[in-house]
Amino acid sequence: MVLCAVRQHLLRGSRGAWARFLQRQSRGCVYSSVHGFQQEEIREKLQAFPGGSIELLTQESGLAVLTINYPSRMNAFSGSMMVDLEERVSQLEGWTDGKGLIVQGASGTFCSGSDLNAVRALSNPQDGMKMCMFMQNTLTRLLRLPMISVALVEGRALGGGAELTTACDFRLMAPGSVIQFVHKHMGLVPGWGGAARLVRIVGSQNALKLLGGAVKVDPELALQIGLAEEVLQGEGAGTPLQRAENWLSVYTKGPAPVIQAVKKVVLSGRELPLSEALKTEKDVFGTVWGGPANMQALASKSKHR
Numbered sequence: 001m002v003l004c005a006v007r008q009h010l011l012r013g014s015r016g017a018w019a020r021f022l023q024r025q026s027r028g029c030v031y032s033s034v035h036g037f038q039q040e041e042i043r044e045k046l047q048a049f050p051g052g053s054i055e056l057l058t059q060e061s062g063l064a065v066l067t068i069n070y071p072s073r074m075n076a077f078s079g080s081m082m083v084d085l086e087e088r089v090s091q092l093e094g095w096t097d098g099k100g101l102i103v104q105g106a107s108g109t110f111c112s113g114s115d116l117n118a119v120r121a122l123s124n125p126q127d128g129m130k131m132c133m134f135m136q137n138t139l140t141r142l143l144r145l146p147m148i149s150v151a152l153v154e155g156r157a158l159g160g161g162a163e164l165t166t167a168c169d170f171r172l173m174a175p176g177s178v179i180q181f182v183h184k185h186m187g188l189v190p191g192w193g194g195a196a197r198l199v200r201i202v203g204s205q206n207a208l209k210l211l212g213g214a215v216k217v218d219p220e221l222a223l224q225i226g227l228a229e230e231v232l233q234g235e236g237a238g239t240p241l242q243r244a245e246n247w248l249s250v251y252t253k254g255p256a257p258v259i260q261a262v263k264k265v266v267l268s269g270r271e272l273p274l275s276e277a278l279k280t281e282k283d284v285f286g287t288v289w290g291g292p293a294n295m296q297a298l299a300s301k302s303k304h305r
């Protein structure tokens with residue numbers, strides 16, 4: 001909560017249009033102390049379940065790679081990894097040169113959801129609610145980052161791992177990979193915001209089928225219903241990560257302020273009522289109008305044949 005407040009203060013001071021957008025959107029976080037959510041309390045609780053890590057690599061090109069790293073548990077999320085993820089998202093929020101983000105799992109598989117050992121220990125309703133609010137806040141902030149994000153799915157994305165893929169703007173799947181919302185088999189529904197986001201990605205009919213049937217979504221089905229953008233085919237065309245970087249580079253080519261502005265206007269269009277989205281679009285437009293990239297394009301008399 002304290003961190004959230006500090007971040008909000010910084011955002012208010014430094015990035016007008018984006019800060020105003022986040023303020024309208026509960027300041028980037030869904031839950032605060034008003035909802036009985038005490039961030040420090042749940043962080044402490046989660047840290048009691050250590051294991052694995054979340055690695056963040058930022059490149060000068062403006063591309064970052066976030067890796068879910070706990071291969072001995074198929075990259076399940078331990079408690080400390082949930083805290084790590086929140087910290088990495090904070091880092092990315094402060095990365096002014098960022099344009100693109102790839103979220104991947106280590107060792108050829110994406111993520112098998114919550115670490116079931118932590119889940120068993122936190123299975124009382126109060127702890128479950130706290131973990132749910134913590135992860136909803138983090139994944140909402142991940143989706144709202146002012147950069148274009150892609151989940152690179154290799155192997156399996158199960159339960160909370162499937163939910164994580166929906167917190168990215170796009171999903172790319174390797175041949176043989178699977179996204180499966182296994183929640184029904186666990187006597188649950190998604191709690192990390194995965195159902196709400198899934199409905200917006202594939203529509204309510206498809207979402208109902210995927211959740212109600214705990215369907216194993218292979219790349220072919222994912223393409224058909226619009227869950228995935230592309231299947232990363234082609235042996236010899238580099239590693240899946242290199243292929244994902246190539247795919248993303250089409251959309252991140254250009255100066256960071258322009259790419260960030262693109263993400264911001266699309267995000268506000270996705271999340272806000274029309275009149276609010278229009279106001280945000282005006283504010284964001286004001287940040288690029290007459291800016292260096294705009295002036296350079298005007299001076300070069302560029303044509304778009």
Ligand SMILES: CC[C@H](C(=O)O)C(=O)SCCNC(=O)CCNC(=O)[C@H](O)C(C)(C)COP(=O)(O)OP(=O)(O)OC[C@H]1O[C@@H](n2cnc3c(N)ncnc32)[C@H](O)[C@@H]1OP(=O)(O)O
Pocket residue numbers: 072073074076077112113114115116117119156158159160161163182183186188190191192
């Ligand atoms: C439901 C919602 C909830 C949330 O939203 O918070 C969740 O996400 S709960 C977690 C949902 N995920 C699961 O239930 C996955 C259960 N695991 C599996 O189905 C399999 O392990 C699978 C398909 C991921 C991999 O199968 P495979 O045969 O290839 O390997 P192993 O089963 O031998 O797995 C290797 C090793 O990893 C451990 N593992 C896998 N997933 C988890 C997990 N989610 N939590 C803790 N540990 C996990 C597995 O137990 C094996 O460990 P070992 O010590 O070798 O037995």
